[in-house]
Amino acid sequence: MSTAADHLIDEYLERLNDELADLPRARRRELVREISEHIEAARADLPAQDEREIRELLERLGDPMDIAVEAHAGAEPATRPRVGAWEVAAIILLLVGGIFLPFVGWLVGVFLLWASSAWTSWEKLVGTLVVPGGLLGPVLLLVLGVSVESCTRVIDVTTGAVSSQSCTGGTSAAVQALWIAAFAALVIAPIASAVFLARRASRRAAAA
Amino acid sequence: MRRGTLEYCVLALLDEDERYGFDLVKGLAEVDGMVTSEGTIYPLLGRLRRDGLVESTWRESTSGPPRRYYRLTESGRTALAAFVREWSRFRDAVDHFLEGKAP
Numbered sequence: 001m002s003t004a005a006d007h008l009i010d011e012y013l014e015r016l017n018d019e020l021a022d023l024p025r026a027r028r029r030e031l032v033r034e035i036s037e038h039i040e041a042a043r044a045d046l047p048a049q050d051e052r053e054i055r056e057l058l059e060r061l062g063d064p065m066d067i068a069v070e071a072h073a074g075a076e077p078a079t080r081p082r083v084g085a086w087e088v089a090a091i092i093l094l095l096v097g098g099i100f101l102p103f104v105g106w107l108v109g110v111f112l113l114w115a116s117s118a119w120t121s122w123e124k125l126v127g128t129l130v131v132p133g134g135l136l137g138p139v140l141l142l143v144l145g146v147s148v149e150s151c152t153r154v155i156d157v158t159t160g161a162v163s164s165q166s167c168t169g170g171t172s173a174a175v176q177a178l179w180i181a182a183f184a185a186l187v188i189a190p191i192a193s194a195v196f197l198a199r200r201a202s203r204r205a206a207a208a
Numbered sequence: 209m210r211r212g213t214l215e216y217c218v219l220a221l222l223d224e225d226e227r228y229g230f231d232l233v234k235g236l237a238e239v240d241g242m243v244t245s246e247g248t249i250y251p252l253l254g255r256l257r258r259d260g261l262v263e264s265t266w267r268e269s270t271s272g273p274p275r276r277y278y279r280l281t282e283s284g285r286t287a288l289a290a291f292v293r294e295w296s297r298f299r300d301a302v303d304h305f306l307e308g309k310a311p
Contacts, residue, residue, distance in 0.1 A: 016247075027254070034229055034250045037273060041230045060237070062245025071251035 005054040009039055012058050019068035021121050031071060035061065068120075069207040081118045081204040090116060094127060095194045098136030106133050118201040130193040137186040141179070215252060215261075216295070217242060219280060219288040222262060226279035229253060253278060261287055 090112035097105025151167035261284035
């Protein structure tokens with residue numbers, strides 16, 4: 001028996017379990033078990049049981065997200081995954097809420113995120129941890145910033161020549177580079193996270 | 209459209225004989241154009257069970273773990289009959305309008 005195939009199956013069932021996380025525990029376990037048994041039964045029918053065939057089998061089974069959406073079908077409209085004002089507000093607040101209402105705005109975004117049924121727990125975790133405060137981070141970094149170099153020159157009035165110059169402040173090139181890298185990362189990460197949340201929610205809503 | 213009708217196709221398959229999950233999925237997958245994701249049949253069966261349209265019993269199997277066999281309930285039979293009537297009318301109406309259109 002190929003272990004690559006086993007790995008594919010385990011990975012699939014793990015994803016399925018994750019997608020079904022907000023179902024009642026008994027129902028989730030039952031579904032995962034049924035599908036696991038289906039995989040074993042279908043696998044026994046395969047001629048080679050190699051990785052390619054297992055992949056095809058899992059593709060015919062379908063994306064765990066679609067199975068989860070079907071499991072939620074027939075539920076109260078309020079609990080069905082959708083992309084509404086709530087979800088849009090959550091994403092916007094997560095991204096920039098921290099800037100307009102320092103930190104509190106972001107916290108409200110976190111609350112909206114977790115209260116919504118448009119995302120799985122894992123997706124919500126990503127949305128919360130990447131990055132706390134959203135774009136407040138880079139804004140703070142801008143404000144704290146690098147110190148500006150200031151120079152004073154002494155100019156001889158009669159000859160117009162610069163007799164001496166002294167500079168204070170400024171940052172070394174290494175620190176500047178670090179600062180730029182950190183700034184870029186703190187801008188890109190929350191935006192990527194927001195895009196991630198938006199895409200997952202709309203895919204889930206479209207399948208529902 | 210496909211989602212609502214798939215449930216009735218399941219009921220129709222069970223009308224002939226009681227079947228277990230994997231067997232049902234195979235039966236549905238045999239007909240092209242019905243099932244896009246085989247895994248979605250399982251939550252669908254769960255829903256039919258909770259809605260009282262089908263019931264299930266566990267039977268021992270010689271070739272593996274016990275299997276859950278599904279069969280229609282009285283409500284399921286009634287619902288299927290009603291759908292068959294509705295579907296004939298609906299299909300005829302759609303065919304009427306689509307008549308002569310190239311695929």
